[in-house]
Amino acid sequence: MGVALISGSAGLIGSEAVRFFAALGLDVVGIDNDMRQYFFGEEASTRWNRSRLERQVGNYHHQDVDIRDASALDAVFAKYGKSIELVIHTAAQPSHDWAARDPFVDFSVNANGTLNMLEAARAHCPDAPFIFTSTNKVYGDTPNFLPLQELATRWEIDPAHRYSPGIAEDMSIDQSKHSLFGASKVAADVLVQEYGRYFGMKTVSFRGGCLTGPNHSGTQLHGFLAYLMKCAMTGTPYTIFGYQGKQVRDNIHSADLIAAFAEFFQNPRSGEVYNIGGGRESNCSMLEAITLCQQITGRELNYTYAEDNRSGDHIWYISDLAKFKAHYPGWGITYDVPRILQEMYSVNQERWALT
Template identity: 65%
Template sequence: MSVVIVTGSAGLIGSEAVDFYAGLGYKVVGIDNNMRQTFFGEEGSTHWNRQRLESSFGSKYEHHDVDIRDFDAICKIFQIYGTDIELIIHTAAQPSHDWAARDPLMDFGINANGTLHMLEATRQHCPEAVFIFTSTNKVYGDSPNRLPLVERETRYEIAEEHAYKDGITEDLSVDQNMHSLFGASKLSADILVQEYGRYFNFKTVCFRGGVLSGPRQSGVQLHGFINYLMKCAMTSAPYTIFGYKGKQVRDVIHCNDVIAAFHTFFSNPRRGGEVYNLGGGPTSNISMLEAIAFAEQITDRKMEVTYTDEFRAGDHIWYVSGLTKFRTHYPEWNIRFDVKAIMEEIVQANQARWSVAK
């Protein structure tokens, strides 16, 4: 029996992984205790997505309502399947740098200690398995803000002659900058994943994500930029821009493209703790102002937008992922969805789930 373990299995990337691998015939074991509801309230709950997975896949999907901070409970799950486990996709996290400042102990316990628990369970029970970790571009802290940025009418851009003109690569320093507490806990986890790969020669990989998006995300103000924006546009809820004149730029990648990258690595894994930036790259990025304008266009309604000069500490002014390293190692992979297609799909997929104001 071939087994895939997915943490955060009812979240955006986790549930896409369940869909994909259960669809391929794998036994998928999901670990998710709906902490997103604890972080963000009922609006952030992923219970509806867990129910969808359980009803869709039956015995192909086995759900465990377990906290990744509980090492004994994690080990019990790994003990059941042992070396039948071929792949671990670790997406469970506290995902908001705003929320992390409210409870740094919980944030670090989930992001750093929880990742260590998953790695050690892998070492003890299935050391030949592939271990995929969803890291974040926040591991670079505010280093991207020191790049030579040019202010345009609707966005910031990097100077055309700069080495990062096609996106930020993995050589950007993670040191001597402000990360936010969330960025620090995720960087700790990122380094642990690398170290288990290097020290034990495991097949581990960190994918440092840009904005990961898709139609089934439970987007909230503190996490899930594109999904939350589209929800506000569809329901006529007010939306707030935080700083940088709304010209801050993010690259956005569809969850299907993320899972395609995961599976490409899994199909031909590399040992030694690989690290890849993974986002929409130069073909799928957008500023806040541009995203609002497009949201209004595709929903045919004017949004209620307010602006505050307060920006989030450690936040990026301009971040576009450089994809050259991953594409060099895996030339068969490429971006299939751009940000506008993602936004349109969110609208189409959520007509029933979100009440569209007239």
Template identity: 55%
Template structure:
């Protein structure tokens, strides 16, 4: 029996990955100690997801281990070494604001935790693909330097702009403000590449845009669409922080993302990088998302605009996914933004 190790197993992407690989016939080891509750409070606890996962998946076991705990991780890798077929690393400290306030914790989780997992993969299961959930924040605020212009409901690029279809993987990560979170994830991203290109492990970095879905325990500091829907429906109000609420995000359903993992697992490469988001197929501004919620849920949402943006926040970001599609032509997106929001609204009922 093949075995998948999934970190952040009770988070949005991790839980979707647990279900997907379990349904493919894998035994699944989850590593998650619910730090999200520690970061963002009780309402963001992922215990409810862990309960669902255990009930749904008979060959799933979750270990309450922190990825900073090398010795704890080593016991698992040593025990299952011959069975491990894939490592999917989704665990992280995911917030700009939290990382700025607690830089040591942020770096140790995102950077050192990733290094721990790479070393253990090299030692115990070097043939297993290592899939890392990176972020578009590795580009810092460089996307804000594009020729962005203002429209009624969004910021946008002209169709003649070379970046109109989205940001490519060769976009610069230098000379930018990243946020502390962005810096710690950039180290993790680069070290994952290095273990592929330098040592030969089958590693990949998926630089995600806004990943979303019903398993997201959205909080004000992290989880754009999930928190937006939850806050809008429950409180009937939402704060638009910076850029008049016209900043654009591409939105990728966690199920579409995990199907990317599957394609890579079947045909892995060494030290690869892919920008992975909704692309031109699935994107919206915050204002457009609120308009959609009002229309679909038939509610009125009070909007408060806060002029000061978050440090390192993107005014416009859309992923160019053409490189992944070229390498893995069977992958297809199932969810656009409207379908994602409809599902999130149904989940809140």
């Protein structure tokens, strides 16, 4: 039986990948040391998810390893060697704001950690597809200079613009303000491409919009929809940062993203890049998401507004999914924002107990 090696295995995307590929019959080796708790505090810890995986997934094997530790990581890869049929790298420091607090840790996790993963894969399983969860933040604030229009509940792009279906992969990642998080993810993204182009490995960078789902350990600094629904359910105060609350994000459910990973696994390519998110089928503004949360919970959200937006944050971002759909026509979005939020509410009523 082959092995899928997944970093960040107790996180939102990692845990979804564990369940999916274990169900296909692969042994799954998970690498996760709960750095999310270090970044964001106890409320963001993924211990609960790791414990659930270990209880429920019989062919899951957890490794409490830090991806910054090259020798420890190499030892895990060496143990399984060429039996590794797939590598999925989701471990990261994922927050704009946190990165500015400690740029060294942010860069060492996102950039050096990715380099360690790539080198270990090249040494021990160079033929295994290598899937990396990049981010739309590699484009920096360039999307903010598109011709945007302010509507009643959201910002929108001029419908005559070529990016009106969504932002495509040809947008420049250069000469823009990324945040330090965005810069460290650019470094990782380009490394993943280079190992595909230079060494011929089957690598892909999925530049995600908002990745979401009911298993997200949402917190104020990361996990937009999950944290918003958590606040709506528990009565926790919520703060909107800038843009009148009309900033737009596309949101992709973790199951739809893993389905995209599975398509690439079955037919991999070298050095590929895809923008991946909810696209035009699953997106919302902050105000629209608040309205949906209030409708689903039957409770008023206790929120305030801060005029200062987060530095380098996007006003409007929707992914153009055309390139990935052209390469993998069997894939499509199955969850829209209302369905995502309803599932979050239904699944987490015990975990996020109503107060």
